[in-house]
Amino acid sequence: MTAAAHLEDQPLVTRNDEDGIATIILNRPTKFNALSMAVLEALLSELTKLEEDRSVRVVVLAGEGKAFCAGHDLKEMREDTSREAMQELFGKCSEVMLKISQIPQPVIARVHGIATAAGCQLVATCDLAIAVEEARFATSGINVGLFCSTPMVALTRNVTPKKAFEMLVTGDFLDAQTALQYGLINHVVPAEKLDETVMDMARKIASKPAVSIAYGKQLFYKQLEAARAAAYDMAAETMTCNMLTEDAQAGVDAFIAKQPMPAWKGR
The missing domain is CATH 3.90.226.10 (2-enoyl-CoA Hydratase; Chain A, domain 1)
Incomplete structure (x- = not known):
C-alpha cells in the first residue's frame, strides 16, 4: 500500500x-x-x-x-x-x-x-x-x-x-x-x-461559566440579524435567564463579598 x-x-x-x-x-x-x-x-x-x-x-x-x-x-x-x-x-x-x-x-x-x-x-x-x-x-x-x-x-x-x-x-x-x-x-x-x-x-x-457562554453565543447570532428593538428584547430575556442560573448568582455573590469566583457548575 x-x-x-x-x-x-x-x-x-x-x-x-x-x-x-x-x-x-x-x-x-x-x-x-x-x-x-x-x-x-x-x-x-x-x-x-x-x-x-x-x-x-x-x-x-x-x-x-x-x-x-x-x-x-x-x-x-x-x-x-x-x-x-x-x-x-x-x-x-x-x-x-x-x-x-x-x-x-x-x-x-x-x-x-x-x-x-x-x-x-x-x-x-x-x-x-x-x-x-x-x-x-x-x-x-x-x-x-x-x-x-x-x-x-x-x-x-x-x-x-x-x-x-x-x-x-x-x-x-x-x-x-x-x-x-x-x-x-x-x-x-x-x-x-x-x-x-x-x-x-x-x-x-x-474557564468561564459554560451556561453563560452558551446563552451568549446563541444570542450573538440571533441579534445580529434582528432589528434593534427586537435585539434588545431578546437580549433582555437572555440576561434574565442567565441571571437566574446558579452560576451567575454565585458569581455575583462572590463579587459583592470580594471572594474568589466559585467553581462553575456548567451547562
Whole structure:
C-alpha cells in the first residue's frame, strides 16, 4: 500500500479531547482537506455529538497537513453534475456551517496554509480564528467560473461589503495581516506560536461559566440579524435567564463579598 493510499484509509475527521477542549481535525492532507461529501458528513456528525456533550466547553477546528482547507472537492463535483447532486452538496455544506453557529461551545479556527472558497467560509463561520503569518485566504471560486455564493454568506458577516465583494469578484488571495485588518480573523502569530496561542484562548474561554457562554453565543447570532428593538428584547430575556442560573448568582455573590469566583457548575 502506498503512503497516499494509507492516508486515504484514515478517518476523514478526527477528534481529540483534553481538559474540556475538543480539537476537531480535517484529516485529508493529500487533498488539502478538501470538503468532499464524506468529509462534510463526518464533520457534521462530530459537531452534532458536541452539541449535547457537556464535558466540552470549547472546540478547536484544525486541518492536517499543509493546509487548513482548500474548499470543495472540485474533482468530486465533476463526477456528478446533476442539479440534485449539487443541491445535496451545497445543502450539506450549509448545514455544517449552521451547526458551527448553533452548538453552544465557541469554535476557534486554527488556520495554517491556505483557506480558500468553502475553506475560507469555514474560517468566517467559526466564532474565532487564529492564523499563522504565512496563512492565505481567498474566495477563489470565480477563478474557475464559480462565484463563491455560499461562502459569501459567512464572509459578508465578517468583512465589510466592499472588501467582501472585492474578494468574491477577483478571487485574489489575502495574506494573514490583511485578513486581520478585514476582520476575518482575530490574531496572527508566528507558526511556532500557533498551538500555544490557540490553546491559551481555548483555556481562557473554558474557564468561564459554560451556561453563560452558551446563552451568549446563541444570542450573538440571533441579534445580529434582528432589528434593534427586537435585539434588545431578546437580549433582555437572555440576561434574565442567565441571571437566574446558579452560576451567575454565585458569581455575583462572590463579587459583592470580594471572594474568589466559585467553581462553575456548567451547562
